[in-house]
Amino acid sequence: MATAPEVEAPADPLEAFRAQARAWLAENFPPALKGKDNSMSAVEGPTELNADEAAWKQAMGEKGWGVPTWPAEYGGGGLDRAEARVLAEEMGRIGAWNPIGGMGVMMFGPTLLEYGSEAQKREHIPPIVRGEIRWCQGYSEPNAGSDLANLQTFAEDRGDHYVVNGQKTWTSGGQWADKCFALVRTDKSKKHEGISFLLIDMDTPGVEVRPIRLISGSSPFCETFFTDVKVPKANLVGRVGEGWTIGKRLLQHERSSLSGGGSTAGRMFLGEPISSIAKRWLGTDDQGRIADLDLRTRIVRHEMDLRAFLLTLRRAQLEAKSNQGPSATSSIMKNVGARIMQERSELLIEIRGLAGLGWEGEGFGEEELKDVRTWLFGKAVSIYGGSTEIQNNVIAKRILGMLDHQ
Structure with missing residues (x-):
């Protein structure tokens, strides 16, 4: 009796994709960029790209893998989450980094995919995917920070367009941005229901940007003024009065990125272990441990907290549908x-001692000066994207179910 021929078991689709991703990365990622910082996603202004950086950015933009899970119909990678994880693993294996970033990727793009019209998605998403455009955020105002719903920038309905007047502050990257997604008031008689979500070209007559110099010496934030700025009705995202709902959703995307899911925070977390830096600067005891017992204890606690945080973040990402x-x-x-x-x-400043107090001049290395400025700039981390106190309110109400006392 003849035996049936053996049928080869189908290959694991994920492993097939891994092989595909590995081959593509080997062909397109310039080895000279391995392990280097992503200068393209810097907080400050546009940097001039060298030939390797330009080629890598173009390749990732055309492939759509800078935003791997975004829909392919708008230029995104069209990958599912499992495939995106494989891609990230393969990029990490060769020291590759994502050259596509900014507020368009972190916040605006995901929000537009959920709330935008088809025409808006086809107009705005592809340039974000290719890294061709910079967006900024027009939310906070001088009298509307933590109480964002108190914003007063007004968009007056003029038939086929709006005329916007008002002021925004802490506009990150406003002086370099091409466009701004802004919360504006379209109805002065209602607080939350009177807010709409509007897209504004930054080169429109009447838009003025003034950079704010920070204690760290950088100027990534701005004051932005709108004086009789004409905005087409087609730039309204969602319905009139739906801005508060859309704006809150966008803030969830921002907080997710700032927590470590995004490139900026992620690079801070994934730097050289602080215990290694301490050993180089302070020396070790006869057992190879950091010599300072008290500092050693605090560093161990810090690294344990960091590891637990990264594992929790990873678990949350894996469990998300x-x-x-x-x-x-x-x-x-x-x-x-x-x-x-x-x-x-703060630990890095302490480890470096006097060398951790440098601002400029001879006697201080590049890394030492960078750490000082990072320490000073980092004071804003617990404020922007919604202050720690505001997040505590969100946690109390929406996670713990605690209601306001009447």
């Missing part, structure tokens, strides 16, 4: 991530 965005738990991650980031900076 593909049709769900970030939830209120992003407020927990944001608060914990901010504390750990600030703690790392």
Whole structure:
């Protein structure tokens, strides 16, 4: 009796994708960029790209893998979450980094995919995917920070367009941005229901940007003024009065990125272990441990907290369903991530001693000066994206179920 021929078991689809991703990365990622910082996602202004950086950015933009899970119909990678994890693993294996970033990726793009019209998605998403455009955020105002719903920037309906007048502050990267996604008031008789979500071209007549110089010496934030700025009705996202709902959703995406899911925070967490830096600067005892017992104890606690945080963040990302965005738990991650980031900076300053107090001049190395400025800039981490106190309110109400006392 003849035996049936053996049928080869189908290959694991994920492993097939891994092989595909590995081959593509080997062909397109310039080895000279291995393990280097991503200068393209710097907080400050646009940096001039060298030939390797430009080629890598173009390749990732055309492939859509800078935003791997975004829909392919708008230029995104079209990958599911499992495939995106494989891609991240393969990039990490060769020291590759994502050259596509900024507020368009962190906040605006995911929000537009959920609330934007088809025409808006086709207009705005592809340039974000290719890294061709910079967005800034018009939320906070001089009298509307923590109480954001108190914003007064007014968009007057003029038939086929709005005329916007008002002021925003702490506009990150406003002086370099091409466009701004802004919360504006379209109805002065209602607080939350009177807010709408509007897209504004930064080169429109009447838009003025003034950089704010920070204690760290950088100027990534701005004051932004709108004086009789004409904005087409087509730039309204969602319905009139729906801005508060859309704006809150965008903030969840922002907090998710700031907690460590995004590139900026992630690079801070994944630097050289602070215990290794301490050993180089302070020396070790006869057992190879950091010589200073008290500092050693605090560093161990810090690294334990960091490891637990990264594992928790990873678990949250793995458990998220593909049709769900970030939830209120992003407020927990944001608060914990901010504390750990600030703690790392403070420990680095302590480890370096007098060398950790440099501002400029001879006698201080590049890394020492960078750590000082990072420490000073890091004071803002527990404020921007929603202050620690605001996140505590979100956690109390939306996670713990605690209601306001009447």
